[in-house]
Amino acid sequence: MAASSASSSPMLTKFESKSSRAKGLAFHPKRPWILVSLHSSTIQLWDYRMGTLIDRFEEHDGPVRGIDFHKTQPLFVSGGDDYKIKVWSYQTRRCLFTLNGHLDYVRTVFFHHELPWIISASDDQTIRIWNWQNRSLICTMTGHNHYAMCAQFHPKEDLVASASLDQSVRVWDISGLRKKHSAPTSTTFEDQMAVSRSGQDRADMFGNTDAVVKFVLEGHDRGVNWVAFHPTLPLLVSAGDDRLVKLWRMSETKAWEVDTCRGHFQNSSAALFHPHQDLILSVGEDKTIRVWDLNKRTSVQSFKRENDRFWVLAAHPEINLFAAGHDNGVMVFKLERERPASAVHQNQLFYITKEKHVRSYDFGKNVESPSMLSLRKLGSPWTPPRTLSFNPAERSILVTSSADNGVYELISLPRDASGAVEPSNTLRGSGKSAVFVARNRFAVFNQGNQQIDIKDLSNSTTKTLKPPPGTTDMVYGGPGCLLLITPTTVYLYDIQQKKQLAELAVSGVKYVVWSTDGLHAALLSKHNVTIINKSLEQVSTLHETIRIKSACWDDAGVLLYSTLNHIKYTLMNGDNGIVRTLEHTVYLVRVKGRSVYCLDRASKPKLLTIDPTEYRFKLALVKRHYDEMLNIIKNSSLVGQSIISYLQKKGYPEIALQFVQDPQTRFELAIECGNLDVAVEMAKELDRPKLWQRLSTEALAHGNHQVVEMTYQKLRQFDKLSFLYLATGDGAKLQRMAKIAEHRGDMTSRFQNSLYLGNDVESRIEMFQELDQYPLAYLTAKANGLEDRCQEILEASGMTEEQIVLPTMGKPVRPAKVVVKTHERNWPARSTGVSSFEKALMAEGEETGAGDTNGFAADDDLLASEENGAAEGFMGDEHDDDDAAAGWDMGDDGAAGDEDDDFVDVSAETSGGAAAGSEADLWVRNSPLAADHAAAGQFESAMNLLSKQIGAVNFAPLESRFLEIYAASRTFLPANAGLPPLVNFVRRTPLETDSRKLLPFIPRDLSSVHATEMAKGKAAMKANKLAEGTAAFRSALALLTVNAATSAAEATEATDALHQAAQYLLAMAIELERRQLLGSASSTDLSALPEDKKKKVLELSAYFTIPALEPQHRALTLFSAMNFASRNRQMGSALGFANALLEEGGGNARFRETATRIKAQAERSPTDPIAIDFDPFTRFAVCAASYTPIYAGEPSVACPLDGVLYQPRYKGVVCSVCQVCEVGGRGGGVRLMG
């Protein structure tokens, strides 16, 4: 029958081995094992889940064709071309015994499902049944007249089916054999031997035969290779060299051929029934595996292998797995995907059952809905739907099936579940993957033409995208995005922009699971989990040796995933662990607290309980939620070596300490985290010298000499103890040490103590004498000036003074005096820092506790470091040149360590931010600008800066500016009732948060000064309101002097503006001076004035034109000077001004008209009756104090701020223009940039 509907969809291969020709196969009923017997005489035991070869059994000689596991015992049986049947134990890995009897190749061997029997078929044309318990042949069935190729027990009844090259299939009744062997009187061995020897099936004394042929099935017209019973129905399937697979039915009395499955185009080697579904599987030498519909006998699927002929086929008794042996090994496969298609939306799970019904499951109520829809017609009958995508807005689903190279259907779900109705209107199309990407759009991926169509809900394409080459799958990629999967890479693709946003090299991704908040996703491949964020950046990755099946996210951002036999978790940082074991593979869909919801392989929702403590604890640890950790510790039994070593490994020994009961471990941890108190406690409990030794070292490093003392006492280290007392200045105890040394009779120790005490020369001399160390005794006496003793010693040793040559001796060295009684209390101990966790413990979860102690701890640290410094100082004093230098080193080391640690703490404290000072203090620290200091309220330092930068001495004009800046930098935020408002500090750049760059807001930037004060001043100039103008420019000067520029250009511009304001001020001052001299303002009449004043007035009028003003204002000055000169008949000067006015072209038409007229007038006699000190052709400046010219090259002094020049004699006075700075003062000019 031509397989018209047969699709060659890819095989779901789970395992493949490579070996020589595989002739026999057997699944272990429980474990993931498969036995493979090879043509090469080897038997292999594989773990097909891990893909590892567990064992090899090599005792057969020649090909092994039959193999079978025992259902319950750790046994298996094999039969080979060496005529032998062997029974093996896979536990002891040995052949237990061999059953001999066949006279030719053994083709198949099988265990009986309950009796201790083995059935074998052989080329010697017999089928034999053996009892493997007493290792005997109990029945030989003859009748086939060619090779018996296969013989099997019926799974329930007392029947045997056999196939032979004699073209027949026979069914045997063996109920007689059962009766005989379960009869109470056991037959003797001899009897059995007699039976077996007799060979033929013959009636016993009651007329029963052991095995009788019930039916002979003839239909194959070539040899039959295989026969198998249906597990439940009275059916048989056989496969023969006529390339046919035949289906037979039998009743009590007869058996007949039902139908034939035609398709193999070479010999068919084996066929069997699917254990659960109405399917027949067969293999053949045509290199194909074929699947047939049992009811229609049509081909459902076929898989072809390129080069290998198939020889044998086996089905797993429990799960959906098959194995087929071929020329080059074996393959384990399944026929269909068992992963149920499902989708989770909020509290609902939508999934498709094995019957292809759509159902929902409510996580809140834990109820399963009745079927809502039947998708029977989706895809092909034997292909379950692959994916399900749910659209909550439309309440519709998108289902894909891999049948026919991928199809999808868009179906609306009925409002309420009313049973498995056929959907009324479905829209369908072809495509491998289909997902909803928006409320009214879905994407369909077509692998064949490598195209993604974005479709609307009426199934018409609105947009077409081209995925990266080699794309194999497409999944949801966050709002408006898709994740496109190729075998090696995952791409994030934006649908709107039609472009690829990111790519990540992860190979073999099969499933993608998004977290509930949509921020992270887990990419699952066969053995890897890769966690990414929504921009497709890898967060972490982990590898599993066992196949990863599914995953789902905890609400806290923990990923739970299931492997074939475990539920595990992983945190974002990659920490992972086992949550629980699984008996059956499940597909996780949701985690809620202690409940894990999943679908099993039968597509049934299941609820598993887990203990999330471990990962919650780790998560809390990572996130430093100490309160939560505390809570977990209190409320759960989270103790155990794993968590302790985890904490230790992660660098939290102080937390681990909280869990440990075992004193030894507690001691280790306490030492590690420097918790001496606990360490002492534990050491006392254990009381072992080694521990005391370690404690002493650690305590010494801490500078905790009290503990050190105790440990030395415990260890009876007298020398060290003495030295410790010396170092801590504990004289009293040193005395006692001396006493103890005497008691102990330890001379060296006595001597040492006496040296330390330094007051006991006599006893030292005595000691030397006692030891007959006369030279040393003499030396000691001599050094200490004890002449009498010297004489005694000399006498005692019978020598005279002359005989002794003494080295030069300095003064006797004495131990330093105790300055600080260190022994009274401990040195400032190395700050171990109470961990926040311990704080949380202490505060018993009170929220504020941690904060408070933190503050105090910081203070303590500071104090400690100070004291430490002090201690160091004292030590420096005490540090005598040679007195036990080595010993001091030890002390120094400890202290240096201390200091380092504290130093680290201190710096951490300061870099932590404005811990003590306000933000204003930061401004002062961050800026060299007077304005910033003024804003901080540090007027004194602001003045200091101004004095340095511009030689400012008179600050009165800047007072209002200072206060203005100060006021503008502070706001008052009303907060709690009863408390004053919170003062906040206004920043120059609102977005700046780096504490080293924080600067205050300075009001009135350059442009506002230009727009306001400068403009006002200039307007006043034009309007001839000079007093007003002066005030305006003065305030402009003050504003610009104390200010901050945003850029160097702005700073330059500000300085220019400043100079300009100064020039205007100077000009106005000159003019005002002139008017004042003139008396009545409007008068131009000079006649009343004395000569010198006349001259001065005329000069001032001329000087008015000197300051650098803007052209229109300079025109004003020229016009005024010209008029004044011409009125006073100073025609020479007038001519000069008129010329300048005309040349420069400033001013309006009236000015030029007048100038032309005056020029004409003046040119007639261009002379000045009164000679004034003004040369229009020479460049000069006007002294702002005396209003006299300062010619180029002449000595002068300038104001450092505004650059106005003065005669040298004015050095040191306040500049009359800015009224702030000292003329000729220090400073390089105003500073406006940081």
Place this chain on the structure above:
Amino acid sequence: MDPFSSEGELVNIHTAFAQAQYTSVLDDYNSSDFAESNRLPVQILQYRAQCELGQCDEVLSSISNGDAQKTPDLAAVRALAKYLKNGSEDAVAEAEKLAETQADNLSVQLLCGTVLARAGKADQAVSLLSRHTGSLDAVALITQIQLQQNRTDLALQQAKSARSFAQDALLVNLAESWIGMRRGGEEYQKAFYVFEELAQAPSSQTATSLVAQAVAEMHMGRTEEADAALARALELEPESRAALANKVALDAMVGRDGEETRGKLEGVDKEHVLLADMMAKREAFQEACKKYSPKFS
């Protein structure tokens, strides 16, 4: 737990108080409408509102000595009222005594904590307030005190832990916003949203909330918007000290003459912290000037 949590009947009056709607606290709620156990808290909130409205004398006169002795809560109110009236040492001493004897009373914690904080005993105040058991008022106070001590880090911890148990409570939002105003950067905008939400909702618009909004705007350099918000605040409450004080700052920021506003503030509260500060600064300026001896020609 917090009796003012969202389930309780106190939630409205407490929210009103937290939003500085003091007149509403006094006028819209009657302690007799509340359950017996809640009357005292209501009474205390109303006393506090009176204090905020400057009616310290009324508060003092309505609490008899006997009442104060019987109920530590009322004694705490008295201490606060006394302190607010004239900052007397007596009040501080009273508060300290209550803090020692009745440290577990929430009203004592809040009110005496306030007095202590104002009297410059911030550490004492914080340690008293830290004894609270899940009171957001206490958290808010601690936050403010720590901010005043420039311990933004501690305040942040405080707010964080409060957020963990009180999620989106008004006071938590406010406390975080206060901290945000110190931290700056993007936090300004976040704080602004909180303040704006309060200031723009008709039910919670008060001079205080508008001022807070304006302050956030000032920090973000949005002076014109700040100006408008302050103007609206002054419309609602012409004598709002908070509004006037910030207007002085705003005037300085935009270069306006702040004399008029300052005058108004003086009229309302001669001893306002801003005025005192400015006065002190002026004196400091004069003092600093003395170091220099300018020579005039």
